[in-house]
Amino acid sequence: MTDAQVVLDRVTRVPGVRGALVASAGDGLVVAEQLMDGVDGRAAAALAGSLVGRLVRTADGAGRQPPAFVQLRAERGSILAAPCPNDLVLIAVVGPDANIGLARLEMLDAASRLA
Amino acid sequence: MSDDIRALTTRLAEEPTSLAFLELAEALRRRGQLEAASKVARGGLGRYPGLADAHDLMARILSDQGDLAGAFDAWADALRLDPMRTGALKGIAFLYFRAGDAVAAIDHLQRAAEADPDDESIAQALARVRRESRAMAHRTTPAPAPAPAPAAEPVVVAQPAPVTVVEPASPFTELDGGHSLVLVDANGLRLAGSLPAPDGGETGDRVAAQLAGVSREATRATRLLGLGTWQTITVESPDAHFVLVRPTGETVLLAAREPSLPMARIALVAERAARAAKIWLERVQ
Numbered sequence: 001m002t003d004a005q006v007v008l009d010r011v012t013r014v015p016g017v018r019g020a021l022v023a024s025a026g027d028g029l030v031v032a033e034q035l036m037d038g039v040d041g042r043a044a045a046a047l048a049g050s051l052v053g054r055l056v057r058t059a060d061g062a063g064r065q066p067p068a069f070v071q072l073r074a075e076r077g078s079i080l081a082a083p084c085p086n087d088l089v090l091i092a093v094v095g096p097d098a099n100i101g102l103a104r105l106e107m108l109d110a111a112s113r114l115a
Numbered sequence: 116m117s118d119d120i121r122a123l124t125t126r127l128a129e130e131p132t133s134l135a136f137l138e139l140a141e142a143l144r145r146r147g148q149l150e151a152a153s154k155v156a157r158g159g160l161g162r163y164p165g166l167a168d169a170h171d172l173m174a175r176i177l178s179d180q181g182d183l184a185g186a187f188d189a190w191a192d193a194l195r196l197d198p199m200r201t202g203a204l205k206g207i208a209f210l211y212f213r214a215g216d217a218v219a220a221i222d223h224l225q226r227a228a229e230a231d232p233d234d235e236s237i238a239q240a241l242a243r244v245r246r247e248s249r250a251m252a253h254r255t256t257p258a259p260a261p262a263p264a265p266a267a268e269p270v271v272v273a274q275p276a277p278v279t280v281v282e283p284a285s286p287f288t289e290l291d292g293g294h295s296l297v298l299v300d301a302n303g304l305r306l307a308g309s310l311p312a313p314d315g316g317e318t319g320d321r322v323a324a325q326l327a328g329v330s331r332e333a334t335r336a337t338r339l340l341g342l343g344t345w346q347t348i349t350v351e352s353p354d355a356h357f358v359l360v361r362p363t364g365e366t367v368l369l370a371a372r373e374p375s376l377p378m379a380r381i382a383l384v385a386e387r388a389a390r391a392a393k394i395w396l397e398r399v400q
Contacts, residue, residue: 040339047336054329059352061321062371063312069351072333075343079336093340101165101196
């Protein structure tokens with residue numbers, strides 16, 4: 001099992017997580033994924049990767065350090081993202097009842113493991 | 116010592132890692148033994164920092180002790196761990212009402228009602244806050260606050276709702292904590308607000324430019340993944356936290372704060388600023 005698969009396994013064990021993937025931040029290509037049926041991994045990677053890139057530039061524009069964690073909250077769930085130092089981004093799609101606090105901790109830990 | 120407290124104390128002594136601290140601290144709080152309740156709750160919170168119930172309990176105790184800022188933070192922590200926690204939503208609504216912000220109080224009670232439509236106490240509190248806020252608009256004498264559902268003991272008197280005078284030049288002038296807020300249009304132009312960098316320079320325009328189209332991008336992402344309309348974007352950096360909300364379909368508001376402030380509290384700041392921005396936009400357009 002690769003490092004990426006190990007961290008995805010941990011993240012997807014969190015209650016309410018529908019899937020997680022590791023993607024290249026630059027081009028949004030999926031490196032590894034562990035998703036429930038119905039979750040479009042390529043769309044999640046491309047869109048979340050682009051959004052995270054924009055937020056990295058926003059933080060830079062504000063004279064601040066790059067984000068360590070991003071949550072896009074919507075009516076029926078959230079997209080969570082933890083940028084990794086080596087141009088990767090760890091992304092999770094979660095339902096409305098997910099334990100986001102636990103998912104955040106797992107993702108921050110996982111992102112450091114992928115560094 | 117009553118029998119139930121004695122039994123819970125014994126249980127906790129036998130199993131220090133159990134969740135019995137929740138019942139024991141609540142029982143002590145209800146008896147007015149707030150110091151003892153606080154000690155038990157803090158002990159449990161130390162063992163279970165990720166447990167929303169523990170933060171909710173701590174908030175009720177702090178509220179009873181009169182530490183309303185501490186109670187706010189504890190309820191905000193509970194909401195961060197469990198965004199649909201009705202006790203915390205009701206608690207924060209109560210604190211907002213006490214502070215004279217009926218709009219924010221109603222907003223939180225509505226969220227609590229959505230989370231638990233069968234809880235009649237929420238509907239009653241909502242009706243009472245609406246009634247009181249209407250009445251306060253027509254009088255200047257203080258009115259009784261709605262009973263806070265999670266902590267019913269303190270008898271509090273609400274201050275009259277402040278009359279908000281929105282200056283056309285900025286929607287955030289009258290806001291408590293109305294700094295480091297930027298309102299951006301869909302084309303990345305700054306409509307109002309400012310965002311100082313750590314070195315003191317102004318970054319509002321640079322940030323606004325980067326945020327052009329962020330709302331469209333977020334909308335596309337959440338819809339394609341079947342998550343519905345986006346509501347907030349929270350960004351944690353080592354030296355700053357940001358919350359993005361959209362006051363209207365065409366605008367985005369960014370609130371920035373130091374990372375020591377809990378994210379849920381920054382979200383509350385952003386929500387209030389978004390309401391002020393919406394009113395301001397209606398006036399200037």
